[in-house]
Amino acid sequence: MQDYVQNLADNTLILGQRLAEWCGLGPFLEEDLALTNTCLDIIGQAKMLLEFAAELKEGNETADDLAFMRDQHEFKNVILVEQPNGDYSQTMLRQYFMDVYHVHLYQALSTSTNQKLAGIAAKSLKEVVYHLERSELWIKRMALGTDESFQRVQASLDKLWHYHHELFEETESLTELVKQGIAADPNVLKQLWLKDVNALLASTPLEIPQKGWKATGGRKGHHSEYLGLMLCEMQFLQRAYPNSEW
């Protein structure tokens, strides 16, 4: 159970940290505001989930300890969310993949037999529905906008498509949680995700790449090289000045 919540928490924390890198640097002012707002929602979700993950650990660790004092191999997020922002198409496509996933995930978890998880999911669902509306529109704008925007978003799709598989990996412990009505069924999520994403892509000239590596490992703590560097920055103060109040 702890492992499951930790995965959900880390997905949001690392995605939120990546979005924070855009703060103040968006392509125009309104978009800068909207993206920072999305970032705020997602880090807010991370805070709730990390607090729950810390509670499930039954030790003395706090949500901040989990965020700022774990090394990269202890992070359980999927590799997709730690991928660099790249250009705006790469950021928005990563966001779109995660938004579709989060909408279906939180929808399923809002009826979880675990009350706490159901509560967090119901609250977060309201936010991610709005995020999805935005990121979906951006993919359409880019795919159907100009030649340059199409080429950029196609290049991002070629790069990021291979990372979605990891969102739906099955494990024995997850299967058990699904049976107990606690966790969302990854197979069901995958069908819902593919249906939505295929429908959007079909309404554009974008083409799904046929070959490539299927990302895996993040949930076991086997990450890309990007995560360690990101943590160096995120955890700097807590590491350099341990045992301080902030």
Added chain:
Amino acid sequence: MYSQGLRDSKAGEDSQELLDAFQVRIDNEEKIEPRDWMPQAYRKTLIRQISQHAHSEIVGQLPEANWVTRAPTLKRKLILLAKIQDEAGHGLYLYSAAETLGESFQKMYQDLLTGKAKYSSIFNYPTLNWADAGAVGWLVDGAAIMNQVALCRTSYGPYSRAMVRVCKEESFHQRQGYDIMIKMAQGTPKQKAMAQDALNRTWWPSLMMFGPSDKDSTHSDQSMKWKIKRFSNDDLRQKFIDATVPQAEYLGLTIPDKNLKYNDKTGHYDFSEIIWDELFDVIKGNGPCNQQRMDARNKAHNDGAWVREAAAAYAEKQNNRKEVA
């Protein structure tokens, strides 16, 4: 939409009759609204002042965003993000307020990017340690509030109303900044040293935020007469110092001014002469971060060009489709 107001003020010299009538309205504390007649110089001054204010909000995102990815706790990260988002929001509605005077957002923003327009000199200083995130809220937003509370009563309606909203959010910013300072000043010796270092570097540039001394301020007299400004630069600066010194004492930090002393006779703090050359130099573009800030704004704008073009092209295609249907 604002053509009437514009036509009135652009049609040659402002007549004395109109100027007098305008002054009567100002003296009667009436708010001037976008469609009202106004002197050309009043409009020009406001466009300059409001757009500079908007630019300051936008450039001011950068020194704080420098610490967003390194904020030490989840709570601090969330607060800092929300604060920076507020600043961008302030920028948006200040640009809107300036647009009511007939200036386009594109023109104002272009002037910022080319370096033609100015913004507050304070944002050309670097934020070097985490306590700077606190000092910016405590001192920079604190100084801004002194200015902006006064501007809530400024004579131009849209600017005055924008300021009422801005002030509410700024007072939250100031409090969160001071809260960071409390934690740092009362923390470990290393944290306290960071807090003192941030105060040392931010104090004088904060005092410069009120602008040149009254005797050297080029825009002050007429602005006071038209009630665009309600208090002089020096009065607001003194008010800020008087309010801030006890706060620094509570933190146990030392303000970097050996001549700072409470004066029983005046009821105010005396302080050293500000090094005005530094202010004028930073305004001219020679501050530690002028180049860096402008490079960052230009890079964001240039990198975002294809995104804006895609959005415009998509919107146009959608419109065409609707027309065909």
